[in-house]
Amino acid sequence: MGTALLLLRPDAAPVRAPTASAAGTVKLLLDGQYGARFAGELSASRQGYFSSRIEVAAQPEDPEFVQTIARQHAIGVTSGQKFLLASWRGAPVTAFAASFLDTSVAIFTLESSGLRRPADLVGKRVGYRRASEGDVVFDAMMAQLGLPRSQITKVPDRDSFEALRGGQVDAIIAAIDEQPDPSSSTFTKLNVIKPQDYGIHVPGLVYFASNALVHEQPSMIADVLQGLIRGWQFTYADYARSVPVLAGAGPARLNSERLKFELQQLRPLVLPTGGRIGDYDESRWRTLRDILLFAKLGEEDVPLAQTVNYQFLRDVYRRSPDLAAPGAWSEEK
Template sequence: MNKITAFASYYVRLLLLCTTPWVWADAPTEVTLQLKWQHQFQFAGYYVAKELGYYRDAGLEVNIMPAPPTDTDTMTKVLSGGAHFGITHSGIIKQRLEGKPVVALAALLQSSPYCWLVRKDSAIFNPEDFQGQRISLLTKGEDAELMSLLDHRQVNVEVVDHVGKSNLDAWLAQEIDAMQVYVTNEPYQLSQLGIDYRLVCPKRYGLNVYGDVLFTSQHLIAHSPEVVERFYQASMRGWRYALLNLDHALAITQKHYAPNKSLEQLAFEADQLKPLIMQSGNSIGAMSDARWRVITELYHLEPKKLAMHFDGFIYRPAPPHSPMNLSWMMVLALVLMMVAVPAYIHLFYCARHSKKA
């Protein structure tokens, strides 16, 4: 009976180990998330996932890398292997249709945060009013819906590039008439300066595209699908918490990532972004084939390329609580249980039979 007891004890301990997530891992899998800008509330869900241990619970050690203002190209970093995940704009669909192996995991913003900024006393109210005006673009590759807004109205503008001066300074000096802005940034700066302004946004005119798209490479999905799934689930968990617990998310963002920003400024960012993230009928990060196909039309992309490259562009996460979401250790635990329990019962009855004999 001592051997039987030892056998049973061994398998009980083994099963307990298997059902404790990640206890067998020598070290968490280290991955890098490349942001498209510097630290701010725009990325709060990822900060929360890291600081509250959601990534750690998923067996991941995530390095969150900010982007310098002079190098916001996350696409190259991910495709070159410099980062595993990145944040980009809806222009990612153009990269995909050009044959680049990128996959959209989630669209955190259901509507684009980019608008045209014009002075309050200007004569610019509608897209047609941009005719002949001087404009400046903020981020290369992320201006498609803004330029489409003008192109669809057949408006001609002068695109002005400034050397040694920020776009906002040029706008304040009236060297340009309109500039591309991110609704959480320049409007806050202007409100602090007491300067009136007006925003002309594409969404108002039917050009409603995704923003802040979380993406990865097809290579990572093919070779490490569990890493991608775990990162996706932990990230969405972080965003859900952040939006339901704004005060805590703001405190985490300021303390660990953006100490140069006041809570007031971060709260302004949150107020502007929350309605773009949480829209009726959509779960956080939701995407649809139909919406992406409409976006390709807005960007004047070729239907032939869409047919060739669109399949596989949208990531399909495993449904919550589905078998695909179980770790390999949990699966191993079930297998061991199926083997161990019958074996234990067999040996137990053999031992009883031998004792009676």
């Protein structure tokens, strides 16, 4: 398991005074590889939207990612599921916003199969990963629709598009941004079933920090949140500007066309119609709690009120109402 570091400083001094303490740099750790999923974080760093000294680091495949954030008194971004389960197990962390306001999980079938709705999957083979976010969300969707999960054959570790194209399964559960783009040699026309279309709304990727950092440096959390919002605005304002910045943000240059395709898939999760960047709501957290309990993945030993903070979002949008204004970034370019 490696950690790639990306320490980025703005070219010009920001107008706002730094809010970091004399302790120096605070880490913002990403639970995954550099890419479209973390475009807001990378844009904020590259464009100098953080007034505090923030060190962005990709830390993929850390099985104790949430605990790592707590130990290092850092800020992190991971799935709502990982965050909530870790907090139930005692990790001293607090969520303060979300990058994906909805889950990125989707169910894919071949267009030629005619499988277009959840009901069509009854009696079929579905590739998945055990105890993953996709597994939990899929089961919750089928249960909510009253469909017989016992009549679906779930095939573990067959959740790749290769398995779907090869006929090993009839459907797969995967992230919306993992699908092949039209320019790919492996592109196949697909049907996409989104849990959101069937009433399942849970936080996708969430921003959180160690309780110590939240309590000792709340002004830094607020500063980072404002920078993240501006980072996502920059990302979606104009792909011609943002994609080249993002393509060169990591240790290895990313493919610009693929990056743009993934950003297009993820946009509705970052900014749903009528929503504000980062601004999760309590109902999504309650739904996530309920489906995790339904899946018997944990016990709610720590109530949501102690692990999820809404005040940072309220304060940032109250102090800077321009952040919520539907400017040029509201239209995809």
